Amino acid sequence: KFLIDFVVEQTGYPAEMVELDADLEADLGIDSIKKAQMFGEIAEQVVLDVEIQLSADMSLDDFPTLRSIIEFITTPNPAAANSAPAASAAAAPVAAPVAAAPAAPAPVAPAPVAPAPVAPAPVAVRPVMPAPVQPAAVAPVAPKPVQVAAPVSAPAPAPMAQPAVSASAGSAASSSATATSTVQKKKLTPAELEQFLIDFVVEQTGYPAEMVELDADLEADLGIDSIKKAQMFGEIAEQVELDVEIELSADMSLDDFPTLRSIIQFISKS
Numbered sequence: 001k002f003l004i005d006f007v008v009e010q011t012g013y014p015a016e017m018v019e020l021d022a023d024l025e026a027d028l029g030i031d032s033i034k035k036a037q038m039f040g041e042i043a044e045q046v047v048l049d050v051e052i053q054l055s056a057d058m059s060l061d062d063f064p065t066l067r068s069i070i071e072f073i074t075t076p077n078p079a080a081a082n083s084a085p086a087a088s089a090a091a092a093p094v095a096a097p098v099a100a101a102p103a104a105p106a107p108v109a110p111a112p113v114a115p116a117p118v119a120p121a122p123v124a125v126r127p128v129m130p131a132p133v134q135p136a137a138v139a140p141v142a143p144k145p146v147q148v149a150a151p152v153s154a155p156a157p158a159p160m161a162q163p164a165v166s167a168s169a170g171s172a173a174s175s176s177a178t179a180t181s182t183v184q185k186k187k188l189t190p191a192e193l194e195q196f197l198i199d200f201v202v203e204q205t206g207y208p209a210e211m212v213e214l215d216a217d218l219e220a221d222l223g224i225d226s227i228k229k230a231q232m233f234g235e236i237a238e239q240v241e242l243d244v245e246i247e248l249s250a251d252m253s254l255d256d257f258p259t260l261r262s263i264i265q266f267i268s269k270s
Helices: 002-011 033-046 067-074 078-092 167-180 190-205 226-240 260-269
Strands: none
Touching: 002 067, 033 067, 078 167, 190 226, 190 260, 226 260
């Protein structure tokens, strides 16, 4: 009971868990320092018939369990038993046998004992539920109207040549056309025609004029598709005064003009 109470005090384990055959170090946490302290308290507090003495070939590792300590203490020591009668014979006779007081054990300096770690009691933590976050009301945004560019129609076919009329009728028609026309056609030199086409590409694409080359592919390099090509021919017919009206034959298409140079050459040949 004394040894079990010592283990309970050192470890904090309940007494019913402390078994005499349990390994002191592996099962109960009683290391060699606590074993030495246990032997010191036994010698200091318990009256024994024979003093506890460890021989030179013994160590604290020879006592792995409480039962091994109890057996060591309760087993008679032959050397101590033989020395007891000799001591009695040498002593003076007395009226009544007096039990010799147990010899004081050799002082054992108790090593500092580290307090046994006490496992903290588990603390129940209630989970804190996050407060529901109300989404901020967002005012509906009305979509902006998307302006769709009106499709560009292909240029109107060139007007058919009118039969010759009298000079007076021709002058009247000419004056009437001059009054109703809003665009003044200009006679352009080859260099001015070249600049006219470059300005058209700059206006349609936003590219700087120095990047627009006459041999650049209109569609692949400059982004001028067939619709813009048709618009280009329309503006040429409307704003440029030519000696011969531009007419595409039945076997020609806008794909036959991949570059600005090809358009200039076609107009020059016409």
